[in-house]
Amino acid sequence: xRERKKSINRFEQMSNKLKEAGYKLTPQRMIILKILSERKDxxxxxxxxxxxIKQLPTTSPATVYKTLVLLKKINEVFEISYSNESNxxxxxxxxxxxxxxxxxxxxxxxxDLLAYNKLLEEIELQTGYKVKNMSLFIEGICPDCDGRxxxx
Amino acid sequence: xRERKKSINRFEQMSNKLKEAGYKLTPQRMIILKILSERKDxxxxxxxxxxxIKQLPTTSPATVYKTLVLLKKINEVFEISYSNESNxxxxxxxxxxxxxxxxxxxxxxxxDLLAYNKLLEEIELQTGYKVKNMSLFIEGICPDCDGRxxxx
DNA sequence: ATACGTGCAAATACTTTGCAGGCTT
DNA sequence: AAGCCTGCAAAGTATTTGCACGTAT
Numbered sequence: 001x002r003e004r005k006k007s008i009n010r011f012e013q014m015s016n017k018l019k020e021a022g023y024k025l026t027p028q029r030m031i032i033l034k035i036l037s038e039r040k041d042x043x044x045x046x047x048x049x050x051x052x053i054k055q056l057p058t059t060s061p062a063t064v065y066k067t068l069v070l071l072k073k074i075n076e077v078f079e080i081s082y083s084n085e086s087n088x089x090x091x092x093x094x095x096x097x098x099x100x101x102x103x104x105x106x107x108x109x110x111x112d113l114l115a116y117n118k119l120l121e122e123i124e125l126q127t128g129y130k131v132k133n134m135s136l137f138i139e140g141i142c143p144d145c146d147g148r149x150x151x152x
Numbered sequence: 153x154r155e156r157k158k159s160i161n162r163f164e165q166m167s168n169k170l171k172e173a174g175y176k177l178t179p180q181r182m183i184i185l186k187i188l189s190e191r192k193d194x195x196x197x198x199x200x201x202x203x204x205i206k207q208l209p210t211t212s213p214a215t216v217y218k219t220l221v222l223l224k225k226i227n228e229v230f231e232i233s234y235s236n237e238s239n240x241x242x243x244x245x246x247x248x249x250x251x252x253x254x255x256x257x258x259x260x261x262x263x264d265l266l267a268y269n270k271l272l273e274e275i276e277l278q279t280g281y282k283v284k285n286m287s288l289f290i291e292g293i294c295p296d297c298d299g300r301x302x303x304x
Numbered sequence: 305a306t307a308c309g310t311g312c313a314a315a316t317a318c319t320t321t322g323c324a325g326g327c328t329t
Numbered sequence: 330a331a332g333c334c335t336g337c338a339a340a341g342t343a344t345t346t347g348c349a350c351g352t353a354t
Contacts, residue, residue, distance in 0.1 A: 024353075026309065045344080060311045065344060081235050082287075084319085086343070100281055115274050119267045119288075127263065128295035129252055135234075136271075136288045143280035176328080178334065197319080212336045217319060236344080238318070 010092060011037040014076045021074045031055050032067045036077055036091025042099070042108050044086035082137045098136035104145035111138070162244060163189035166228045173226045183207050184219045188229055188243025194251070194260045196238035234289045250288035256297035263290070 014033045015025055023029075035043070035051050043051070049064045068089060071077035078090040080099060088108065098111040116136065124131055166185045167177055175181075187195070187203050195203070201216045220241060223229035230242040232251060240260060250263040268288065276283055 024308065026352090028310075058311075061343095062312080062345080063310060066309085069345090082233055084233060084239070087236070100275070100279060102281070103284065111275070111279065113271065113274055113278070115267055115271045119265065119271065122265055122267050123252070123263070123290060126265070127252060127261075128298075129254070129290070129292040130298055131290055131292040132255065133291040134288070135290075136286070138275060138281070138283055138287075139285040140281040140283040146280075146282055176333065178327090180335075210336075213318095214320080214337080215335060218334085221320090 013037075014071070014091065017074055017076050018070070023070060027056060028052070028059050028063050029067055031059070032064060033071075033091070036071070036089060038092070040092055040110075042080060042088035042090050044088050046086060048089065080135065080137070096133055096135055098138065100138040100140065100142075102142035102145055103139050104141055107142060111136070165189075166223070166243065169226055169228050170222070175222060179208060180204070180211050180215050181219055183211070184216060185223075185243070188223070188241060190244070192244055192262075194232060194240035194242050196240050198238060200241065232287070232289070235291075248285055248287050250290070252290040252292065252294075254294035254297055255291050256293055259294060263288070 011034055014037055015030070018025055018029065018033070025033075031052050032048060035048055039051075045061070045064055045068060048068075049059070049061050052059045052064060068077065068079075071089075071091070071094075072079055076091065076094050078094045078096055080088040080090060082088075082099075082101070093110070098113055098116055099108060100111050101108050113136075120131055120134060123129065123134070163186055166189055167182070170177055170181065170185070177185075183204050184200060187200055191203075197213070197216050197220060200220075201211070201213050204211045204216060220229060220231075223241075223243070223246075224231055228243065228246050230246045230248055232240040232242065234240075234251075234253065245262070250265055250268055251260060252263050253260050265288075272283055272286060275281065275286070
């Protein structure tokens with residue numbers, strides 16, 4: 001089971017898409033893209049911003065937001081909205097896919113579900129909608145946390 | 153196929169739950185409960201507020217928000233968060249269930265899916281999580297809108 | 305030279321909170 | 330009389346926007 005150089009490719013992929021779409025690859029954008037292409041933890045804008053300013057302290061939050069808007073537009077980042085918290089962003093896998101969130105440890109994980117794709121078929125068949133975006137979000141207690149206490 | 157007096161029961165159900173939980177059924181709350189128990193269109197706080205002040209013009213937005221917090225707490229309303237818009241609230245069916253949103257006409261509908269419940273089993277089995285909340289949200293173009301133009 | 309991108313700050317929108325007064329029991 | 334609930338207004342938070350400057354082509 002070989003590990004592919006996925007992150008690097010992903011960064012290049014994002015960069016290329018950006019340039020193809022007619023946008024410039026500025027230093028700020030490079031850093032943001034790098035972060036998004038590598039981080040698997042679905043950071044929110046603030047977390048991205050915090051990471052960015054470690055490398056380029058003058059960067060402004062506005063730039064992060066603007067870049068996220070950009071990347072959303074060209075579908076190189078997937079935006080996850082849930083609850084009342086800030087949106088999270090997935091640049092590693094910009095296609096919508098299910099997520100599960102542990103309400104105790106606040107961990108936020110991807111999910112691979114057999115039934116998921118079947119669901120899409122069923123929805124289109126049943127509703128007649130052309131589905132553009134589908135997001136499954138699950139909250140619960142992860143196995144690690146479950147053992148510890150039995151509280152809420 | 154007899155129509156059951158579901159709304160009326162639902163309103164009474166909500167009222168009872170509220171009182172059982174130790175809260176008072178004030179005029180403001182009665183109106184809000186009535187709206188939530190009858191409306192199937194998943195209103196957001198502002199829509200609820202607009203409807204409330206038609207009946208009791210002195211009501212404040214804060215009261216609407218506070219009542220929603222209350223109802224969430226006793227699980228008599230289901231909160232739907234999606235995208236960057238305001239939360240929507242479902243008092244008719246306060247248990248989580250899938251929704252589909254038409255990005256053109258902004259309609260927001262319930263969904264009944266066979267595969268949905270199976271999904272929950274698969275998730276618990278596969279992840280070991282104890283699922284507390286599961287929300288499926290779909291965006292797309294509804295059949296009505298689909299015919300009109302082929303734009304985005 | 306031009307157009308795009310950035311940073312700052314102001315603006316916006318939404319929701320929550322503190323507090324004083326009123327109503328119900 | 331006590332406590333809960335309300336309305337008002339202020340505060341808080343997250344995100345977007347306008348603008349002038351800078352930079353790359």
